[in-house]
Amino acid sequence: MPTDRRDEALGGEAARSLFSKFRTLLEANTAALATMAVMERMLGGEYIFDRTFLEKSAREVADFTYQAVYAVNAMTGNRFVTLYDRFMAITAVVEDILTGRQQEADDDQLVRSLSQLRLEDRPQVGPEGAALGELAGQLGLFVPRGFAVTHAAWSNGNLVPEAAAAIAAALGVPPEGPPDAAMTVVVTVSGADVVTAWRKERGVPARGEDLVAALGGLARVALIELGDAAGGGRIAAAVTAEVPAILRGRIWTAWREGAEPAFLRLDVWPEDDPAARETLILDRSHPFAVQRKLPAEPVAAGPSHRGLQLSDAFTLPLAGQALAAERLLGAPLALEFCQDPTGRFVFESVRFLPQLPAAVSISSGPGEVLLSGGEVACLGAASGEVVPVDETTATTAFPFGAVAVARSASPALAPLLRRAGAMVAEVGDAAGHLAAVAREYRVPALFGLPGALTVLTPGLVVTVDAEVGLVTRGAAPSRPAPESGLSPDDPEYQNLRRLLRHIARLTLTDPNAPNFSVEGCRTLHDLLHFAHARAVDVLADLRQVGFSEHLAIPLSLPVPLDLRVLDIGGGLASGAVGLEAVRSRPLAALLAGMLVPGMWDTTPARVGLGEILGAMAKTMPETGGNLAIAARSYCNVSLRLGYHFTVIDAYIGSNPEKNSISFRYVGGLADAAGRAARAAFIRQVLARQDFKVEVTGDLVVARLKLIEPETAEEVLRLLGSLCAFARQRDTGLSNMDDARALQRLFFEIRERSLAQQEKKA
């Protein structure tokens, strides 16, 4: 490509300046991600931290984000100046949290949807709404649709005039319920941490005036009951749609009748016959053995009932879910639930109970030590039967509350953690994705315990105590929150979660989605991600800033991959044109993987007319061809191979906390079943490498972070092989069996080729 005059003028120094700004952005991005990772690890309770740490970390991420925003504007002639406004708005919220003002965007709302709420919203929405939101949002438990009437909606014990309109508006918006539905109202009056009054009314008509009357009435009763103690109490309420039920029940997660230890109590009755109530007293640990049953004989109540005959299939999931809720919320609970006609358990209300006295809750003397050491992914202790798991374990087959034992702490196991009472893995560390998920669900987890699968045999009852790094034989009474861990009640825990919500949450994931915009940036992580994506766009299309593309050097490779490399510093050695020219550590690994013999199939793809027509109906991402932006520790590679568009963005340095690989794969010729099978094939391959994978239609997005540099290279070599392999071979897929067969073929060919390569070497 001939060099134009503009390039000569701009080339050299201007290009170096542009690349330097990009590197600044990159460094800010990776440093911010590393700091976020450290903050996130604090949730696990293993670390002691203080306010100074939170202030320092949050401001550090903000500084790095500012550098990224500045850099992308410097690269684009200030095309994204409004990013500064978003930055200021988000950092103002972060500062408010740090200084204790805690003014967030939603704080002045009088009514908030339950599905949006989390535990850290408790001061604004009360314990009931925050708990229901947390159970649904974090654990995926079913809760009724509804909304919270926030603390801001009350003044001197009464609803403010504007609240009525807000409640009516919330009712009018589907899917909060049809106008003739009945609602349940729970009003709480809380002190700083402790609920002091809880009042509930069922069967309130779903009309604004009825709800306002019920809310006002319940609040008055609660305040009268509290008397002088009500002074300074915060009123809030949860309003939920009543669920059609066949059975109703109540669970106390820590029930004591004078003597220790505490048990789990389960009361159940038919919806149409409350008198036919049955009570089970169960162990507080998996497999939740029944200790007592009341009444001893089934009550023949009503013509259609011959006792409830509660089976394990009914009680065990309920017990497991209740204890998972207790762990997540950090306190003993009284939960009200119902079973709807489809058989689902719906948790309708959550009441926090006083913590167990230490004498009851502290674990008893440990049994025989089976394993010790490992890394603490999440503090806590739990007992249960051992269930070995791997990536093929069906989530629905995993018993609630059991102890999951795995070879590797793969992110593919994340869904199991919603059910597991504790988790042990032979390989893995506290920095990985699965560890983060364990912290999210507050599941006690120890990773890096070699021999776990051998020692912890299926069905053996063990206690995992992450606090002391032991797995012991037998069950031990557990407590809702670790003794020296960070309790969900601690303001520091809630502040950390609030900060992470505005700093580390990533809400922009798809660069092609409509909300991938400046206005769509809601967190510092969003700003970093957006700035990085736009900066990459600039380098991928240098014409935007006045360069021709001749700066990208064609690379000569033994496969027909028309790849140009834009060296932004240390990516290429001068004077060479082949693979030996590549100095970029991640790019070299990726290309080495592509060149593994057998991966690059040159046979034309078998494509049917239907597949071609299917592809024509889709909009393919625009691309300037195959381009690698490369620095010594970084590469961003855009590939159009076959009919697929792939982007790999990778950073490999010496600090694992800064290392990351992201992978996007979209397009291809196939019908809907074929595309689903292709996505499944790629997801299976990536999940084996511990990627966190999300599949949306055609689009596969995968991320891997916090990895040792050698592991990152190995993974990139595999990604290179995958890109080459998937280029032609995924067109014939039509179902999930094909996907599994292709996955086997991929690994067989690759492993055979690597073995041959090794032999030759």
Place this chain on the structure above:
Amino acid sequence: MAHPDTATLPTKRRLFVLDDEPIVVKRLKPAFQKVGYDVFVFTDSVAALSAFEDKPADIVITDLKMKGMDGITFLERIKAISPTVGVIVITGFATLQTAKESFHKGAFDFVSKPFKLADILDVVARLEASLGSDGHAD
């Protein structure tokens, strides 16, 4: 029970934790109780000094930067009362200078916040090993 009754262990060592952030002392207290210490926690250095004057501790874990009397002054004062007390300094403002000063004033070790529970337990175990059976440094 995992935790032996305090009353049955006459040789139990006294351990003070001083940090002006309640979350730090709240979390360290059960961790050290669990491994058998008689733990007293303070968020105010003057109150901690007063308690130390009444009855010195064997081991003290103290923050450096606090309102009122800072950690270095507190360290000097308790060392003056009981030269054998083992002191571990914890701080979120770790610099080489503060570390040097802490050691110079007689601290056994210096730990930067945030730290792992297991790490501080290890440091105290090392300090414990250096103390004689009468509770004083060898």
